[in-house]
Amino acid sequence: MSEPVLARRRIILTRPREQAEALADRLRAAGAVVFIHPAIAIAPAADRSALDAALTRLAGYDFAAFVSGNAVAYALQNVIELPPALICLAPGPGTAQALRDRGAARVLAPREQFDSEGLLALPELQAVAGRRVVIFRGDGGREQLAETLRARGAEVELVSCYRRVAPLEEMPALARRLLEDQPDAALITSSEGLDKLLASLSDAAVAALKALPIFVPHARIAAHARASGCARVITTAGADAGLYEGLEHYFREPLTHV
Template sequence: MPTNATPGRLSGCYVISLRPVGGHDAIRRAAARHGARTLALSPWRLETHGDRATRAALRAALAAPRVLFTSPAAVTAAARLRALRIGKAQTFVAVGAGTALALRRAGVATVDAPQRMDSEGLLALPSLASVRGLDIGLVTAPGGRGVIAATLAGRGARVLRANVYARVAIAPPPRAVAALRALDAPAWLLASSGEALEHIVARLPDDALAVLRRAHVVAASERLATLARGLGLRVAAVASSARPAAMLDAACAGAAAKP
């Protein structure tokens, strides 16, 4: 997606990515376009569930009139287990643009997604408004976004949950911690997951955490900005979405606003 930010605005800076193990490439590319290097600080790795119970739960979820995917990782994991094909009377829903793109790449041509890419924006979609008595498939992972299932159930829907992958927590990689300790350049921490942020803050050694707290945080939503402040982090900007390009554009705008 085109960006309006000035190329090289983050030259000499670091971007700290909290994406899962193996999931930092899009951040690296977006950061490099603005002259920044990336420090990968993964809080977990992703593990697809492929047991019989998971496959049965996914089959039921994919047969529902509404099928809701909570992340690109949920789409990827589901597509590994079963072809994603939308029926005539179905609506496939994505939590945001990244998830919608993953669905289209998996062969789903029509996807409903909110402009505001968070749980609140998702739940405001007309397709999820009048759902009393309706089955809704929720393709997701354990933990996270609990508000979605609870709100839909509160509206009278029957939520058919398929936990197709899991976030397996890991200790902060020693090399990444050492790089964080040694950081001597301005840093922008991209916060797109509250769980990831809480996990890293809880697991970092005190001296490395002190460096992280000096970083400028770009939050993917106001909710995440509030969470980051509560964890003692410095929020410099709120992005329009969790997409790497949007997060880096917000960092560039924040850098431009600094004296």
């Protein structure tokens, strides 16, 4: 009986730890050796006043967009029940499921392109003049969703509910992992996360990271990784399933990716 494709492959996950565990478990079940070294840590917003004010007005919005699972977790951690008429917007299936788990009755999400562009292509978001939209996000998030909805005539409010910080305490262990443990691949799920790694690791560790196959879930992140000097960048489908399938396909036929 042949060995599973991912058996003994040493894979670095750089997501925040609480988001990495499900994929890590699946990879370990396939025989991979998984190391979790977050490039970004998620913390509550430094000032909750705007968030608390928006939550008191939830019933007054037509749409509430949540840019990620983190936005769902941090925006709704003290919300007992969402207004039944509120239409929640999610950029992908993971965020959509997180909203349903919190009791959201009406959730819209793209079926194919899991990002702001996919969300903006939904028929329900084409004629939004005069509609009220709140976008829950982290500090310094992308502006495209808000700008496009405003251009279509919507009244848009941006609310920060979490912030991203560099977990500097993780960097020495990650550097040792890169230099001593001969990993086979790294998964990087945001351009900001890659930037934090490149800024925080030693020169030798950065060189080792850039030489690895880097798996990313979006073409935008792939372009950023290549521009940052990563030599082998593999774009997968989104969510955990897409990353897993991308790894499996790559290690089944690595020569096709050279």
